[in-house]
Amino acid sequence: MKVAVLPGDRIGPEVTAEALRVLEALDLPGLTLLEGDVGGIACKRHGHPLPPETLAVARAADAILFGAVGDPDCDGLERALRPEQAILGLRSAFGLFANLRPATTFPGLEGMSALRPEIAARIDLLIVRELTGDVYFGDKRIETLPDGRRRGWDMMSYAEDEVRRIAHVAFRAAQGRKRRLCSVDKANVLETSQLWRDVVIEVAAEYPDVVLEHMYVDNAAMQLVRDPGRFDVVVTGNLFGDILSDQASMCVGSIGLLASASLGERQTDYGTFGLYEPIHGSAPDIAGRGLANPMATILSAAMMLRHSFGREAEAARIEAAVAGALADGVRGGDLGGEAGTAAIGDAVLARL
Amino acid sequence: MKVAVLPGDRIGPEVTAEALRVLEALDLPGLTLLEGDVGGIACKRHGHPLPPETLAVARAADAILFGAVGDPDCDGLERALRPEQAILGLRSAFGLFANLRPATTFPGLEGMSALRPEIAARIDLLIVRELTGDVYFGDKRIETLPDGRRRGWDMMSYAEDEVRRIAHVAFRAAQGRKRRLCSVDKANVLETSQLWRDVVIEVAAEYPDVVLEHMYVDNAAMQLVRDPGRFDVVVTGNLFGDILSDQASMCVGSIGLLASASLGERQTDYGTFGLYEPIHGSAPDIAGRGLANPMATILSAAMMLRHSFGREAEAARIEAAVAGALADGVRGGDLGGEAGTAAIGDAVLARL
Ligand SMILES: CC(C)[C@H](C(=O)O)[C@@H](O)C(=O)O
Numbered sequence: 072m073k074v075a076v077l078p079g080d081r082i083g084p085e086v087t088a089e090a091l092r093v094l095e096a097l098d099l100p101g102l103t104l105l106e107g108d109v110g111g112i113a114c115k116r117h118g119h120p121l122p123p124e125t126l127a128v129a130r131a132a133d134a135i136l137f138g139a140v141g142d143p144d145c146d147g148l149e150r151a152l153r154p155e156q157a158i159l160g161l162r163s164a165f166g167l168f169a170n171l172r173p174a175t176t177f178p179g180l181e182g183m184s185a186l187r188p189e190i191a192a193r194i195d196l197l198i199v200r201e202l203t204g205d206v207y208f209g210d211k212r213i214e215t216l217p218d219g220r221r222r223g224w225d226m227m228s229y230a231e232d233e234v235r236r237i238a239h240v241a242f243r244a245a246q247g248r249k250r251r252l253c254s255v256d257k258a259n260v261l262e263t264s265q266l267w268r269d270v271v272i273e274v275a276a277e278y279p280d281v282v283l284e285h286m287y288v289d290n291a292a293m294q295l296v297r298d299p300g301r302f303d304v305v306v307t308g309n310l311f312g313d314i315l316s317d318q319a320s321m322c323v324g325s326i327g328l329l330a331s332a333s334l335g336e337r338q339t340d341y342g343t344f345g346l347y348e349p350i351h352g353s354a355p356d357i358a359g360r361g362l363a364n365p366m367a368t369i370l371s372a373a374m375m376l377r378h379s380f381g382r383e384a385e386a387a388r389i390e391a392a393v394a395g396a397l398a399d400g401v402r403g404g405d406l407g408g409e410a411g412t413a414a415i416g417d418a419v420l421a422r423l
Numbered sequence: 424m425k426v427a428v429l430p431g432d433r434i435g436p437e438v439t440a441e442a443l444r445v446l447e448a449l450d451l452p453g454l455t456l457l458e459g460d461v462g463g464i465a466c467k468r469h470g471h472p473l474p475p476e477t478l479a480v481a482r483a484a485d486a487i488l489f490g491a492v493g494d495p496d497c498d499g500l501e502r503a504l505r506p507e508q509a510i511l512g513l514r515s516a517f518g519l520f521a522n523l524r525p526a527t528t529f530p531g532l533e534g535m536s537a538l539r540p541e542i543a544a545r546i547d548l549l550i551v552r553e554l555t556g557d558v559y560f561g562d563k564r565i566e567t568l569p570d571g572r573r574r575g576w577d578m579m580s581y582a583e584d585e586v587r588r589i590a591h592v593a594f595r596a597a598q599g600r601k602r603r604l605c606s607v608d609k610a611n612v613l614e615t616s617q618l619w620r621d622v623v624i625e626v627a628a629e630y631p632d633v634v635l636e637h638m639y640v641d642n643a644a645m646q647l648v649r650d651p652g653r654f655d656v657v658v659t660g661n662l663f664g665d666i667l668s669d670q671a672s673m674c675v676g677s678i679g680l681l682a683s684a685s686l687g688e689r690q691t692d693y694g695t696f697g698l699y700e701p702i703h704g705s706a707p708d709i710a711g712r713g714l715a716n717p718m719a720t721i722l723s724a725a726m727m728l729r730h731s732f733g734r735e736a737e738a739a740r741i742e743a744a745v746a747g748a749l750a751d752g753v754r755g756g757d758l759g760g761e762a763g764t765a766a767i768g769d770a771v772l773a774r775l
Pocket residue numbers: 155158159313611612641
């Protein structure tokens with residue numbers, strides 16, 4: 072069981088260190104940690120945000136535990152060298168097509184949301200975002216037209232097999248939850264969405280126990296404000312998923328607590344190959360001061376144990392320890408509290 | 424001064440009637456009303472949601488006052504015949520490239536929002552959405568690949584002149600407000616966005632009094648939840664604008680109060696040609712019962728007087744009358760009150 076640990080930039084290494092302490096405390100037989108540079112730090116050390124060395128480390132592993140990338144020092148670089156390209160590069164190199172982003176309000180934290188507490192309290196949803204297609208990975212260019220005008224363009228597209236495999240992931244996830252799936256598209260305007268909708272409807276025939284609805288993305292953005300508690304599982308394309316999953320996580324009000332998994336098709340000896348990362352960024356403003364909340368990364372490690380290593384029991388233990396720490400009032404600065412990175416790690420370890 | 428009145432479907436005619444009563448009460452010399460069918464009703468009567476008769480009426484006018492379209496009876500029709508195609512058709516026929524969507528919380532209505540009242544109270548923003556370009560109007564198709572797979576695709580693009588003209592609209596709007604402009608794109612992934620950003624920066628040189636910032640669309644969706652009061656004017660492309668403007672209107676919590684203007688390049692003898700419509704839909708569930716809140720349509724008529732007829736004084740009178748009615752506790756069902764469509768119209772008329 073090999074994990075490629077890619078801590079990344081700024082608070083990335085700080086939060087990753089706490090997740091590793093938690094993993095080590097579980098004393099899983101055969102768990103090996105490999106390390107690699109990614110993001111701005113990799114750019115400085117190796118001239119590329121995702122250097123070949125790091126790709127090799129990831130290839131040798133069964134899962135990737137990712138901290139965060141993003142470094143203001145790199146703002147001036149051309150796009151291909153900017154830290155966030157490492158994320159896109161890993162997604163495409165490993166075919167990580169299924170991004171799972173749970174957004175659930177922890178009991179006692181209803182007051183942290185910008186939403187009214189009674190609305191925030193009901194949030195318990197999972198966004199399943201397609202991660203390797205759509206307008207992200209199509210042809211794109213800035214060109215000069217014959218008349219001298221500049222024009223930028225990007226090709227948006229989905230092929231039916233791409234839609235089908237993410238739909239299966241979403242339907243299966245719904246079967247393990249409240250059996251409701253909302254597919255979000257813009258089929259009144261986009262042909263890409265019309266195909267998406269057609270294929271999701273075809274796949275639905277295999278899941279008669281799941282109730283499927285379709286919603287336009289503009290309406291989904293409204294309903295996520297009005298009553299996010301109405302959603303169970305949401306499935307959508309790469310671009311809409313980028314927007315809606317960030318919106319949903321802000322509805323919960325504590326992005327320092329939200330984990331994510333990006334799964335590929337490759338099966339290892341232990342489970343599905345995947346990349347696990349907190350949804351927050353590298354937070355340059357608080358980096359280096361031991362202030363970052365590591366809970367999102369610790370919960371990402373739990374998702375890793377579940378999806379990539381088939382260790383449901385240990386995953387649940389970690390999740391219970393985090394929930395227990397929160398229930399006992401352990402609060403990082405992101406939640407208006409005083410607990411620092413290491414203290415939060417200690418609190419979780421104490422409750423394992 | 425000719426207005427093409429297109430009431431549309433379901434509650435469309437009900438709310439439009441009240442806006443017309445308000446316009447008539449102002450007794451504007453030379454104001455002429457023309458009428459046309461649009462949406463589902465036009466489909467039933469003329470076989471098309473935007474028939475040539477209606478286009479001719481609109482062409483003969485200086486502005487369009489639009490109710491709402493959408494009719495569940497039309498759900499089974501092919502996309503080209505569905506009511507919402509009338510909206511897209513009018514936008515492209517008249518080159519209505521600049522969509523202005525103010526979202527402001529009316530005093531006393533802070534409690535209507537899903538956001539915490541102290542957050543909702545601070546919302547006072549204007550979204551400027553480009554309306555005739557982007558992935559909406561590019562080439563698009565569902566095709567079968569040589570290997571038999573279906574694939575859907577849509578071309579996203581902006582040319583520099585399209586970006587430049589909407590940027591000018593947004594900068595000028597910011598000059599009339601708090602002089603802050605946030606341009607929203609996804610320049611870390613899309614070339615269309617990179618060109619968008621480059622051109623907005625070029626245009627900014629002409630508006631040294633406006634503070635410009637750039638924000639990725641996923642972050643904008645988060646900030647609109649966390650603290651929408653931080654925004655003054657937001658400018659963005661057609662697709663992101665569709666999502667963010669609906670999200671912003673739901674943050675205000677009273678979509679029965681929100682107006683919009685869609686302006687073209689054409690100058691008439693009185694001002695800019697434009698289409699004015701409430702942002703709510705045709706609400707089939709409450710249609711025919713005199714329950715719809717006409718305030719959004721009345722406020723849209725005020726925007727029409729301002730932008731298409733240069734009648735700032737009358738526009739402000741209407742807006743003050745609506746605000747006065749709200750301040751006096753007049754509440755439609757959308758705000759948890761009892762006032763019906765006609766009663767709200769009466770209340771606004773009484774305060775003109
Ligand atoms: C960094 C960026 C390219 C990325 C995306 O848009 O997918 C990020 O926003 C995310 O959601 O993981």
